[in-house]
Amino acid sequence: MFESTGTFALFDYFRVPYERVDAEPVAPGLASLSVRGETASLFWPLDAALTSERPRPSSYFLDTTPLFGRVVPDGEVRSWLRRIGGKWRPSEDVRNEQGTLVGAVWRREDGSTVLPFDPSELIQNYWSERYLDYIRPAALSHLAGLARRGYYRARPLLPRSVQMSMRRSFSRVQSKSRFPRWPVETALHDFYDFLFATVAGVAERPIPFIGLWPRNWAWALVLTHDVEAQLGYEKLPELLRVEVEAGYRSSWNFVPRNRYVVADELVETLREHGFEVGVHGFNHDGRDLSSLATLQRRLPAIRDYAERWQAKGFRSPGTLRSAELMPLLGFDYDSSYTDTAPFEPQAGGCCTWLPYMIEDLVELPITLTQDHTLFDLLGYRDETIWLEKARFLRQRGGMALILTHSDYVGNPYLVDSYRRLLHEFADDSTAWKALPRDVSDWWRRRSNSSLEEVDGEWRVVGPAEREARVEFSSPHVLTA
Template sequence: MFTSSVPFAFGDYMRVPITVDESMGRNLPKHVGALHASSSPLGPRLLWARSDAGRHAPGTKPGHHKLDGINLVCPVFTGSPEDLGCRRWTGGEGWRPLTPVQNPQGTAVGHVWTNDQGSIFLPFDPGEAMSWLWSERYTMLGDARLRNRLRHLLVTIYYTIRPALPRKVQLLLRRRHAAHHTYPDFPGWPEENALHDLYDWLLGRLERVAGEPVPYVHPWPNGHTSAFVLTHDVETSTGRDSIEALRAPERARGLRSSWNLVPERYPVADELLDGLRSEGCEIGVHGLRHDGKDLASGRMLRKRLPAIREWADRWGAVGFRSPATQRSWELMPLLGFDYDSSYTDSAPHEPTPGGCCTYLPFFIDDLVELPLTLPQDHTLFEILGMTDGSVWQSKVEAVRARGGMVLMIAHPDYVHCPGMLTAWEELLDQLRADPGAWHALPREVAAWWRRRAESTPVLADGAWTVHGPAAGEAVVAWSSPPVGRHGRVMVPDTSVAAHD
């Protein structure tokens, strides 16, 4: 449908049909990417200020911005398309500002531009805007950089002394911090829709350039409109001995879950693992010792990785979640797992605050990241002192509305918290009642996401069908309803079959 001068990361992520033609960019300005509808090479183009391995055009400034009311946190080019030589390349005249990109004070620091030809120029790289949120790089902007370094130091100290602290003292420290800590406005909690708002906005720009609705591969297979994934982190031997308290309600409802265990903190009997597997559950690795050191440095990871891999192979585990959701964008792909599930969409209350701002999986190099999209039970019931699951229930509806993945943690270690078990059972009933949701294990979602990433819509005999490894299960979605079809962004067109 489109031809691009360079890979277009947003289109690749959504699986929009795009062909890269490097010859198209021979005379293109250095810091500009461009695409056009394949059927109209002389028609309107979408151009963007391209980041080349983090290198930008002069006049590009990182920061928190607003675009059409959307939080845009990434480097923004502050000049005009003509400053980059776009006028002579496109042949279009009359570049003029279309939409301002504003700083937190409301001052325009850049613009989306258009010209007489109908081309659009974006003053940012969409792929970089996505990765800045996925990787939480925005937490290193300005004063936040110093705050996060201090927070990292405090977390390191806490994990060093934690074994000597009684459980009541540990909780008291966390609760006092939660009560007196000032939380940033971004990301919002418990919901932050910035990235999904940006996805919709970008699909709208592609549609404007194409002059018709844009097809892409729906995030979920077989006509499902959303997904839900149940996971459990078993932190201690007490949690290990309390697994049945959470598993029994799942079993009664015909649901499966993933159990992340710590191999060198407490004994894990093969009979326990066999019992969970026999019920269709999955086993994952929850760090080596749950001491906050696995990802503390490259040196520490190299030291521990042989033991982590040995336990993963012994348990048949293909997934990892780090203790206290400790994260490292650079180190996590080195773990050697099919997927990780340590990032959270919005996490101001966690030991390492931040948030990847998405309800969908994404890649960190070749590692599939499955973000947590519901607040943790420990956070709600132990730290914030809530006694019901209303936050869970409202967040489930918010994620469903965006066609996302509900992925949550429930710890058997905290089943004693007032209201926790009741809230858990009510949540299971809410999830199970949605006929459009795909109930899957983490490994199944990760495998699907890999198949989806290698598939694309293809126009054949007047109809769009999905070709590639996801054929037969993937369906085509649209940026807006084409004539004669129903739905909206993120709603699959189940009338379109997929083919090999």
């Protein structure tokens, strides 16, 4: 259906069929995408055409959607328009942080469109949290990293009350962050909508893609737990009971070496009853991913426990993360990123409520605020924030993935709030109530499948062909 002279991350992610072709660009460094045999095209700059940023990169806005990446000056874009030919008009403004007009998306009467940015770069900058380089000075990022490492080194020596006082004080600073918004940030998915609408305008037809969830499920609800210390190990049955009574199953992430011993009998019992077991770092000191050398020292022990527990998934203690190091862990999936996490020790967020790939690692982002953050840090007293976010994700076809800790069942609000959350969706037949390993396996099958057109109809071919659906672009249905 489509031919492209450059990589188009949106199509790769949503599994829209296109063929890479070698063709002479209309201007140096300019890639194009079009329906085979038709003239209307989408154009965007490749790396060679993008100017290097100032020492501190700038963020931009496409109307109201924040963009984080390099933008070609409008004068250069106008030179492309002259070379492409035809009558062009600016359709959407691109402005800098001060509101100054710096460029535009240009359109021609036949639907052809020129973007002043590389959409694949922008998508990756959301996923990888590189946008933080655009909104936070490098010196501040460095200081935040030093403070975080110092806190985790001192944490075992600090009374609980002192830890919480420090975290609450820091949360007041974190609450002033303008991006990502909390508890819902739609920027990346708004950008997906913009790109799909733009391509549909070029093609003059809806765009086929592989549905986000298997069979007839419209969204996913995934339950996970981290067990941090001996207290959490002892209190595990209290959350487990709530789930069993409501007909759910979940994943339990244990720390191999952190002042409690995980009995093989417990792991086997959980697995026999349909639960999953994962690995929660090495010893919960927050340093597993602090450097390559540290990871290499600890990885053999982490892998030993992964094999012992038959664990396919990993979550980093404190959800401290590194996109560069995490693929080296050797797990099928990770669940250390959050879609929006301004209040966590490593503030940020990947801005998506769908799985995605970090090299060969499936990332399953946490999308409902952690229990400790919600009840202890921010002082909420019920499940309202959870319910509102989960209902939003159901409407958008996303993944509601929650992290709760049995260590914190002493909080007077946690258990009852969790019970009411599960009750809300217990009879929802549209929800895929899946273990994280099942979501990861599905996402791999989906990512390794493709669409092909046979006698005018699209069908899925590949590992997901027996369970996947063909869908067509429309706002919010395709982006979740």
